[in-house]
Amino acid sequence: xxxxxxxxxxxxxLDNTLYNFDDAFAxxxxxxxxxxxxxxxxxxxxxxxxxxxxxxxxxxxxxxxxIDELETLCAPDTSTDEQERLRRIAVGAFRRVRSHNLxxxxxxxxxxxxxxxxxxxxxxxxxxxxxxAEGRLRHxxxxxYFDALFSWEGIAASPRLKAAARTYTPRIAKRVTLSxxxxxxxxxxxxxxxxxxxxxxxxxxxxxxxxxxxVAVANAAGAxxxxxxxxxxxxxxxxxxINRIFPSDTAAPTQIRSAAAAEEPWRTIHAFGELRExxxxxxxxx
Numbered sequence: 367x368x369x370x371x372x373x374x375x376x377x378x379x380l381d382n383t384l385y386n387f388d389d390a391f392a393x394x395x396x397x398x399x400x401x402x403x404x405x406x407x408x409x410x411x412x413x414x415x416x417x418x419x420x421x422x423x424x425x426x427x428x429x430x431x432x433i434d435e436l437e438t439l440c441a442p443d444t445s446t447d448e449q450e451r452l453r454r455i456a457v458g459a460f461r462r463v464r465s466h467n468l469x470x471x472x473x474x475x476x477x478x479x480x481x482x483x484x485x486x487x488x489x490x491x492x493x494x495x496x497x498x499a500e501g502r503l504r505h506x507x508x509x510x511y512f513d514a515l516f517s518w519e520g521i522a523a524s525p526r527l528k529a530a531a532r533t534y535t536p537r538i539a540k541r542v543t544l545s546x547x548x549x550x551x552x553x554x555x556x557x558x559x560x561x562x563x564x565x566x567x568x569x570x571x572x573x574x575x576x577x578x579x580x581v582a583v584a585n586a587a588g589a590x591x592x593x594x595x596x597x598x599x600x601x602x603x604x605x606x607x608i609n610r611i612f613p614s615d616t617a618a619p620t621q622i623r624s625a626a627a628a629e630e631p632w633r634t635i636h637a638f639g640e641l642r643e644x645x646x647x648x649x650x651x652x
Contacts, residue, residue: 375487375565376645377556377589378478378512379574380502381494382597383471384638387502390468391427392604395611397463398456405452408438418611427612428498429521433457470506471596473639478511480642487563488512490538491556491572493549493579495520500541510537516559519543550579553586560587571645573638577629585630592644593631 381387399413416438421429433439433453440449481488490512492499499517503509515538540562548555560570567588574580575597584591633644 373487373563373565373569374485375489375560375563375570376481376641377489377491377559377570377572377584379572379576379580379594380490380492380499382575382600383573383580383594384474384508385468385470385502385506386597387468388600388608389604390464392601392607393467394460394464396607398460401455401459402436402439402452405455406438413438414610418613421612424521426495426521427608428495430495430497431521468502468505471638473637475506475508477639477642478508481645482511484646486645487514487565489559489563490515490517491550491559492517493544493555494518496541496543500538503538512538514538514540514542514559514562516542516544516555516562518549519545550576550583553583556583556587556589560589571641573635573641577631581631582629584632590632592641593634594638595634596636596638 378384395417399410399417402408402413403410413436416436417432420432420435421427433456439452439456444452478488488511490499490503492515494502494517496515496517496519498520500509500515503512503515509515520543542558542562544555544558548558550556556572557567560567570589571592572580572584572587572589573592573594574584575594577593581591581593635641635644
């Protein structure tokens with residue numbers, strides 16, 4: 367009797383790999399800033415500086431309680447009712463712009479379905495806060511494709527934000543929050559995810575847009591790294607917006623990176639759908 371083929375896994379980064387996070391987020395922030403400026407009279411650069419102050423203090427681009435801590439929105443001499451009105455306007459502006467700009471990259475849904483139907487274990491591995499990472503998977507109705515979501519434990523969302531979330535029955539079988547130490551570019555989170563599905567690194571594929579946070583992590587763990595080059599093509603104005611409100615040198619200062627981890631990808635793709643040809647072409651694994 368022949369032995370069963372080895373279990374296989376596809377580990378997928380989320381932001382800028384499945385959807386255009388940076389472009390949509392930057393545009394949404396500019397929409398929020400413009401709305402606050404229009405309503406309060408504060409200059410837009412002053413509002414951006416206020417946003418930067420809060421985000422840098424908490425070490426996260428997606429600090430969930432940002433609105434509640436903006437001095438330009440919640441000045442001491444502003445009444446509670448007025449603060450709530452301004453908050454609704456700011457949140458509404460952010461969400462409207464996001465809804466018009468956040469989109470899946472071409473081929474994502476069909477390729478995930480193909481991977482699932484082909485018997486691969488599908489793992490989402492993200493260093494975005496768990497609350498937001500799962501929310502975006504739900505938004506795109508992609509959560510049903512994944513066997514597990516491994517994401518950063520993040521910063522607890524305010525009771526107000528949690529109460530505003532729609533009641534939803536998660537379709538992801540397993541959700542695991544990673545400590546700050548295990549976040550990318552430390553490969554411990556990837557190793558933990560692969561142990562969960564019982565797949566050896568040599569039988570796994572890791573796809574992501576970052577050479578340092580996805581490719582190097584996969585290489586260090588012994589997995590096949592696939593660089594999602596298309597996810598690096600961020601509009602220059604949007605990149606500048608993100609750099610202004612959250613400079614790259616302030617992100618996750620306690621993270622550990624292996625100096626020996628190479629950043630040379632096993633494969634490079636220019637569209638998510640190319641994974642089907644790359645993985646399907648490894649006939650010895652099927």
